[in-house]
Amino acid sequence: MTQWIKIFDTTLRDGEQSPGCSMNKEEKLEVAYQLERLNVDIIEAGFAISSKGDFESIELISERLKKPVICSLSRARKEDIELSARAIQKAKFGRIHIFLATSPLHMEYKLKKTPEQVLETAVESVKYAKSLMEDIEFSCEDAGRSDPGFLVKVLSEVIKAGATTVNIPDTVGYLMPAEYGDLIRYLSQNVPGIENVIMSVHCHNDLGLATANSLAGVLNGASQIECTVNGIGERAGNTALEEVVMALKVRPDIYGDRGTKINTKEISKTSRLVSNITGSVIQPNKAIVGANAFAHESGIHQDGILKQRRTYEIMDAEDVGLVEGKLVLGKHSGRHAFADKLQEIGFILTKEEIEKAFERFKALCDQKKEISDKDIESIVADEVYQAPEIYKLQYVQVIGGNTIRPTASIQLLKGDTLIEGAGLGAGPVDAIYCTIDKLIGEPITLVDFSIHSVTGGTDALGEVTVRIRDKAQIFIGRGSSLDVLVASAKAYIAAINRMLHFRAASSDRIKPTL
Numbered sequence: 001m002t003q004w005i006k007i008f009d010t011t012l013r014d015g016e017q018s019p020g021c022s023m024n025k026e027e028k029l030e031v032a033y034q035l036e037r038l039n040v041d042i043i044e045a046g047f048a049i050s051s052k053g054d055f056e057s058i059e060l061i062s063e064r065l066k067k068p069v070i071c072s073l074s075r076a077r078k079e080d081i082e083l084s085a086r087a088i089q090k091a092k093f094g095r096i097h098i099f100l101a102t103s104p105l106h107m108e109y110k111l112k113k114t115p116e117q118v119l120e121t122a123v124e125s126v127k128y129a130k131s132l133m134e135d136i137e138f139s140c141e142d143a144g145r146s147d148p149g150f151l152v153k154v155l156s157e158v159i160k161a162g163a164t165t166v167n168i169p170d171t172v173g174y175l176m177p178a179e180y181g182d183l184i185r186y187l188s189q190n191v192p193g194i195e196n197v198i199m200s201v202h203c204h205n206d207l208g209l210a211t212a213n214s215l216a217g218v219l220n221g222a223s224q225i226e227c228t229v230n231g232i233g234e235r236a237g238n239t240a241l242e243e244v245v246m247a248l249k250v251r252p253d254i255y256g257d258r259g260t261k262i263n264t265k266e267i268s269k270t271s272r273l274v275s276n277i278t279g280s281v282i283q284p285n286k287a288i289v290g291a292n293a294f295a296h297e298s299g300i301h302q303d304g305i306l307k308q309r310r311t312y313e314i315m316d317a318e319d320v321g322l323v324e325g326k327l328v329l330g331k332h333s334g335r336h337a338f339a340d341k342l343q344e345i346g347f348i349l350t351k352e353e354i355e356k357a358f359e360r361f362k363a364l365c366d367q368k369k370e371i372s373d374k375d376i377e378s379i380v381a382d383e384v385y386q387a388p389e390i391y392k393l394q395y396v397q398v399i400g401g402n403t404i405r406p407t408a409s410i411q412l413l414k415g416d417t418l419i420e421g422a423g424l425g426a427g428p429v430d431a432i433y434c435t436i437d438k439l440i441g442e443p444i445t446l447v448d449f450s451i452h453s454v455t456g457g458t459d460a461l462g463e464v465t466v467r468i469r470d471k472a473q474i475f476i477g478r479g480s481s482l483d484v485l486v487a488s489a490k491a492y493i494a495a496i497n498r499m500l501h502f503r504a505a506s507s508d509r510i511k512p513t514l
Helices: 025-038 052-064 078-087 104-111 115-132 148-161 177-190 210-219 241-250 264-278 299-307 335-344 351-365 373-383 428-440 484-505
Strands: 006-009 042-047 069-075 094-101 136-141 165-170 198-203 224-227 392-399 407-414 417-424 445-453 462-470 473-481
Touching (some): 006 198, 025 042, 025 264, 042 052, 069 078, 078 094, 078 115, 094 104, 094 115, 115 148, 136 148, 148 177, 165 177, 165 224, 177 210, 198 210, 210 224, 210 241, 224 241, 241 264, 335 351, 335 373, 351 373, 392 428, 462 484, 473 484
Parallel strands (some): 006 042, 006 224, 042 069, 094 136, 136 165
Antiparallel strands (some): 392 407, 407 417, 462 473
């Protein structure tokens, strides 16, 4: 009999805290729909009190989705708990998730409370939440550096108060797998009543051990894993959903009858969607979903694969949804075929969004003979999943060469106002960016610039990703074009639009540290 491990997805809350990965309400709903198709058990849709946008996103997702539990994060404060309850009141299945720090470091310096006061606050908050909703999760923030004896006290009391799930976060990614496994086993053996609730693990990746720690927790009594798609999240990220799910699937010899209800064939679609919406590029050697995860260049490896795939592959690419679609698109394809292709590769768009992407698709067909799924994904990311266009690129031209200093001429549209100018740079991209800085009236701090081809061939789309910094925040922009200089300009403008939109929409945003 299978022991089901619940998958608690926090891409829309903890994942969104990854620098530059903020999403608007419509983008969050799109990801939530895909998480439902992926068949996750719980979706942490946001932190209701952090901003009006977060509250509205949670409320919208609660109204629209019917299968998973919809969860809102709360501090151990009455006003947080009340707002979370309001945000998820229309959910078919709702959960309030309360967190409170329990480590000596956090209690002394952040909370400025004694252990006795923390215990009292934890119990009071759970009791109040229980009066509003049945399903309550309680997290001991920084449990990895907390005194195990104190954790036993807190957990036993919040269970008595009505918590149905208790979470043991390694908030700063400090523990080794053996240590974390020992902690989970100790709590499972010493907390009265823990056999009647779900014990959850929530691990961060600061030392690259989030997946290993989460799996160690499962081996020692945990029955829920908190994770994010592609492992995105604060600092070095969170436990990657795709990694823990496939580890449990591939290694029954280690994990026995433990399994998940995840539809693994939706993993690649989900990964690409999150990457496209957030602008967070997946590293090529990323486990399970990276471009090289099922690629083989070594002659020895290729020979083995041709003889028997299991010689160098421990899972099938098809198991995670890596199958090229059979419907081939070209310049004679119509809107219906294009819409079908979008749905096939995981995009559910509005009529207006389909029309916008279709126009770009037809333009590309006039320039490129073969249109791949990756080309279409890049089009959607470029045309649909961008921040509101405060500035829109109208025109870019660059003059350069090995005997002339590069000069860029740029036209931007801000509302109905056309802004244009020219500028010099050390190279063609630098000339473009210096000119844009001058046109918008403020210097932008460029943190990272990367470019790659979406597919092979000299007619491949070039896709550019940039990261810019504004104070402590990082904003990501992506742009694609057959002309890499145009793609560079579009990516830069996209990042600036995200920055300006963030400034306007979230100046009062509260950021949790769970």
